[in-house]
Structure formats: structure tokens, C-alpha cells
Amino acid sequence: MSPDSVLVRWLPVSAIAEADWPVLSALLPEDEQARAQRFHFRRDWESYTVAHALLRGTLTRLAAAAGHPVAPPDWRFSIGAHGKPEPILPEGVPPFRVNLSHTRGLAAVAVALDREVGVDVEWLDRTNLTIDLADRFFAPAECAQLVGLAPEAEKDALFAFWTLKEAYIKAVGMGLALPLGAFAYTLDPLSIAFDDRIQDDPDSWYFQRLRPTQGHVLGLALRHEAPERAMLDAAPAGLAALLRLAG
Ligand SMILES: CC(C)(COP(=O)(O)OP(=O)(O)OC[C@H]1O[C@@H](n2cnc3c(N)ncnc32)[C@H](O)[C@@H]1OP(=O)(O)O)[C@@H](O)C(=O)NCCC(=O)NCCS
DSSP states (O other): OTTTTTEEEEEGGOOOOOOGGHHHTTOOHHHHHHHHHHHHHHHHHHHHHHHHHHHHHHHHHHHHHHTOOGGGGOOOOOTTTSSSEEEEEOOOOOOEEEEEETTTEEEEEEESSSEEEEEEEEEEEEESSSTHHHHHOOOOHHHHHHOOOHHHHHHHHHHHHHHHHHHHHHHHTOOOGGGGGGGGEEETEEEEEEOOOOOOOOEEEEEEEEEEEETTEEEEEEOOOOOOGOOOEEEEEOHHHHTTTTO
């Protein structure tokens, strides 16, 4: 990876065959496997397992490319004040920073080198993400951009704002401790503005909207002092290569 790049990989749950599940699960350490087992619904177990297998597998492949063998279950993470996990880096491993997201049917991970990164994926058929939520979660300037849009454009903008807002609060690690109305996006061009409750520089962020599948959208936020230099490497994850990591 170059210092300017941000790597994004995603994996749809539908790509995974029944026989692959135990193999993917074996990429997780025992405590994460146990956490996954506690989900009530099978679909939550699946998306959690895919997301964490993808994160661990991606880190293992990147570390191996830099000459450091680390088995997927051996990665350890520290947890920030508001819950953001970051890898604890074995000696010599490049300064990877990560974020992951899972939603119905899809998991995604983002990796950067020594930069804050956040990713969010959403399932477009979720029914509780409606215009009524905009007033509650979005900034007034974002709500204003939704007014008068045709239904398809409105849905597109709604999901874009949502995933991008999540991506930012996840990148800075604050989660919902950050007032969601205190920052506002425009979508074209893609930019952010902060009110005086957030001390941050709008010109030091790189954002992306992606459509990993027909049924899912993805928002990405990367802190970069020269966003025009940021290099996006976004692709579906190779499932076969991931499964091979289980040995
Ligand atoms: C917890 C939160 C960081 C993300 O939650 P989410 O969107 O429901 O879940 P995602 O799948 O995208 O991300 C979860 C992952 O983010 C990571 N994460 C947890 N806390 C985090 C934090 N403070 N910052 C960044 N990443 C965090 C973890 O890896 C977690 O995975 P795990 O639970 O499998 O261990 C937080 O933003 C939240 O609670 N959001 C609720 C949704 C909401 O109201 N959004 C308003 C948007 S306008």
C-alpha cells in the first residue's frame, strides 16, 4: 500500500456457500466466534462473521505483502474511548488503520496507512431509513437538499447522507457522541462543512460513495491533508483467497 491509498473490500453474504462458513469462521479467534454465536438471528451471525473474517484476512494479506506473517486469528485490537477498534501492530508491521461495516447481506472493510478511515454500508431495502429520520439525524443544510426531489433521487440522497455521516463519525472514532447535525455534506461536489461545535478542517477529508452491489451503498471517509492525492483501491474481496488463509 502507498501512504496515500485507501483500500476498500466488500463481500456479499450471498457469495458464500454453506461449506465455506466453518472455514470463514476459523479466521476469527475464539472470543469473536463466541460473540458471533450470541446473535439471535443467523443473518447477524453471518454478516458479523464475514466482516471480521474479511478484516482479519485483509490485514493478513497486507502484512504478508510487507514481509510480516500474521495469522488471521492472531490480530489483536485496541478499543478507543467510543468503541473504535484499531489493530495492535506487531513489531515492523506497517501502521494500518481500519474500519469495518456490516449490514443485511454485505460486509465491507477499509484500510489506510496511518490515517483515520471510516466506512459504512447500508442495505437499500431497509425500511426504517426514511425521510422522517432526516430531521432527527441530518443537518439543516442536508435536509434542505432533500426538499423537492423525486422519490428515487430522494432515496439516493438519503442513503448517501446516511452512509457518509456514519463514515465520518466512524473515521474520527466518536460514534454518536458527535452531534450529527453539526456537520453537513453536499453530494455534488462531494464535500463537508462543520459548524462551530466541531473543530475540523473540511479540506483535509477525502470521501467516496460506492455501489458495491445492486442492493447496497457504501460511504467512505479518509483523513488526508491533500485529498486530491488520495488513491482509492476499491474492489470485491476474493473469496477463494480469503478461504485459503484458513489453511
Ligand atoms: C456503532 C457505530 C460506530 C456504527 O454502528 P452501525 O452503523 O450500526 O454499524 P457498522 O456495521 O457500520 O459498524 C460496526 C463496526 O464499527 C466498529 N466500531 C464500533 N465502534 C466504533 C466507533 N466508535 N468508531 C468507529 N468504528 C466503530 C466496530 O468494528 C463495529 O463492528 P462490530 O460491532 O462487528 O465489532 C455508531 O455510528 C452507531 O451506533 N450508529 C447507529 C446508527 C445511527 O443512528 N446512525 C445515524 C447516521 S446519520
